[in-house]
Amino acid sequence: MTPRAVTLIVNPAAGSLLDSGITPESIADRIAALGFEVELLTGPPDGLPGFIETALDHPAELVAVAGGDGTINTAAAALAGSDKILMPIPAGTLNHLSRDLGIPADIDGAVAAMRNGRPARVDVGEVDGHLFLCSSVIGFPSRIGGQREHWRGRLNPIRWIRVIAKNLSTLSRDGRLAIRLPDAGVAPFRSRHLMVAVGGYDEAPGRLFTRSRLDTGAFEVYAMPRPTPSGLLLTFLRALAGRWRRSPELKTAKAATVEVSSSRSKLRVMNDGELLLLEPPLTYSIRPAGLRVLRAAAETETDVPTAAA
Numbered sequence: 065m066t067p068r069a070v071t072l073i074v075n076p077a078a079g080s081l082l083d084s085g086i087t088p089e090s091i092a093d094r095i096a097a098l099g100f101e102v103e104l105l106t107g108p109p110d111g112l113p114g115f116i117e118t119a120l121d122h123p124a125e126l127v128a129v130a131g132g133d134g135t136i137n138t139a140a141a142a143l144a145g146s147d148k149i150l151m152p153i154p155a156g157t158l159n160h161l162s163r164d165l166g167i168p169a170d171i172d173g174a175v176a177a178m179r180n181g182r183p184a185r186v187d188v189g190e191v192d193g194h195l196f197l198c199s200s201v202i203g204f205p206s207r208i209g210g211q212r213e214h215w216r217g218r219l220n221p222i223r224w225i226r227v228i229a230k231n232l233s234t235l236s237r238d239g240r241l242a243i244r245l246p247d248a249g250v251a252p253f254r255s256r257h258l259m260v261a262v263g264g265y266d267e268a269p270g271r272l273f274t275r276s277r278l279d280t281g282a283f284e285v286y287a288m289p290r291p292t293p294s295g296l297l298l299t300f301l302r303a304l305a306g307r308w309r310r311s312p313e314l315k316t317a318k319a320a321t322v323e324v325s326s327s328r329s330k331l332r333v334m335n336d337g338e339l340l341l342l343e344p345p346l347t348y349s350i351r352p353a354g355l356r357v358l359r360a361a362a363e364t365e366t367d368v369p370t371a372a373a
Contacts, residue, residue, distance in 0.1 A: 072103065073115045073119060079156055091171060187353065191335070198261065201259045202333055203255075241331075253315065261285075268306040287315045
């Protein structure tokens with residue numbers, strides 16, 4: 065049963081809120097109209113850690129967080145391991161977790177999903193103390209993410225094409241990574257590009273970068289040891305067709321621990337769209353059932369089991 069009291073944290077600087085003119089108070093009013101008792105916490109983004117600490121002290125079990133992936137991740141890092149239930153209200157660009165939980169992408173739909181939402185436990189990933197909910201990437205995609213941040217608010221289709229083309233032409237600039245999967249029975253290997261995904265992505269037409277299972281207790285690791293522009297393009301096209309695991313350019317494996325070494329002093333790591341500079345060697349570890357979340361009731365029972373929620 066969905067808790068009927070909620071602490072609502074809103075990042076008013078989130079992109080979709082700024083664009084739509086929706087205010088934190090109007091979100092609180094929408095939630096209250098469903099019969100919830102709402103405690104609203106909002107203010108400048110740098111106050112987010114304090115709001116989360118306040119939410120941890122409040123008696124309300126449910127913590128709804130409206131913001132982008134960075135805001136949701138910050139909240140999840142603090143709530144992980146506690147008895148609080150995170151309800152992500154998507155207000156960013158990608159909204160990874162809310163999409164995988166079946167939560168509608170619009171504010172009204174997301175709020176409505178709270179009425180019949182059910183608690184569940186999901187795995188979270190961690191790399192050198194930094195939590196991620198969906199994926200952590202090193203290599204080509206992280207450079208694209210860096211360019212996105214650099215050109216934020218100034219990107220148009222033509223500039224996007226130029227950014228991607230430039231990065232494709234410089235694939236060899238990404239340092240070689242030495243990768244070990246100690247518990248997977250896989251021999252160590254090298255790659256320039258690496259993605260570590262919590263649970264793993266679906267392989268089906270039209271389900272690009274979506275996850276049905278968030279409780280497998282393992283990562284799925286994707287690597288491209290010898291990437292080429294044509295190989296990346298073919299892998300992407302296979303992904304659109306739901307057949308990307310058959311790509312000869314791609315190496316995949318399941319693992320609970322991932323160790324990454326490099327000769328470089330810093331590695332650009334993109335956790336759920338947020339960029340970090342970390343010093344290798346890096347150690348990835350999975351935290352099974354590490355976070356309580358509210359899932360949309362419309363999802364099937366097998367998608368995110370509610371056992372031990």
